[in-house]
Amino acid sequence: MVSAKRPPSPAAAGAAGALAARQLTALVVARATSCAGFFAVLPYLGLWLVDTQGLSGGSAGLVVGSSILANRAGAVLLIPLIHRLGLKASVVTGYVGAVTFFAVLGMGLRLAVLGWLVLAALVGLFLALATTAMKALVAALPAGQRLRGFSYLNMAVNAGSALGPVIGGQLLHWHASWLPLSAAVLHLAALAAVPALPGTWRRSQRPGPAAEGSGRRWLVRRRFVVFSLLACGTWVAYAQAVDVLPAYLGDTVDARDLGLVFTLNAVMVVALQVPMSWLSRRVLDAPRGGFGILWAAAGAVLAASVLLFAWGRSIGLGLVLAAMALFTLSELVWSPLYDAQVSERRGPLSLPAAYALAGVASGAAESVGAWLGTLLVVGRSGTGLLSPAAAPYWAAAALALLTSLAMAWDTRSSSAEPPNAHEGEGNDHDMDVSARA
Incomplete structure (x- = not known):
């Protein structure tokens, strides 16, 4: 006699919870240590090449630029490899490549500029491989856990x-030759966390229809294109607060104080990302909430913070810190929401292709x-707030607001469209898509 199916015991539920916690911990450890390794080298790579390898400033800048470009846009070239290897194996391959080429960078070789350029580009490419595959792993989580996973990733990136x-x-001050080797060690730590990541090692053997071949993995639908283009306005505003701010405030705020401003951003992300993600999910699930309302609120806060940054030239550090606090609150909402929406709006695009193309769009806009x-x-x-130098910040604030309004309008206009996130995927990374787009 077959017994009736019983609900899971408290012990089983606890085991499931422990597994989820282990997977989230692995995501945070792998992503945080990888980012720490990359950013331990990237800000100082040009200086290191000039001081220890004898390159000119222009040549060193070219090498650094090649690494950044490969890291931001190189994943598009690696999509066939990700499809062939699978997501988890792609993360491993990316970290193994990063360990290898960071170690080669630190071997004290004497190379021509082209040699350094190739090594730096390979580092960027392998990290792009790992990052894109890891985002696709998170996107393959159940819809109710996806935003939480991206929130933890955002927290790990900032940490x-x-x-x-x-x-x-510190290494540049103590022993400059150890700089690339430290990145190799940190990526070894990231590699050790990979087995605990969500997902399986094996690819699905389930055959798909003939129409769902590799060509359809690159079929881009209007919904995805519109979202990616609209989000570019947010990334342009983001660039003014992160990339342009040191140049804008250079004459009025000390460089050491600017470091405190960006430290505040990182500390707030680590401390507040989890509770802000919980609040975001509540808004997404509310009867009068949803993606449009949430993005509009984040965009309004982003616009206000950008205008406060513009005013910081005349008022000083206190206002800049307040502006960074507002900016971070906005980033805590729209950054993981952006990653989650890439998954939900991708149509027949495969997950790696969607995140690679979205990375190109956001990187180009930034x-x-x-x-x-x-x-x-x-x-x-x-x-003053109306000085010519503040013009980019006024433009960024306007873009942030217009992006928010356009996102809300696009959400309403497309709410009646049937979901198509599964269309053409034909692999073991299919997912349920939230009804709230």
């Missing part, structure tokens, strides 16, 4: 990017915003 420059700065902002603030006099 690692805050710790990395501290490690790199780069253009940083370039234009720096061009407009450097050498411009004036400290």
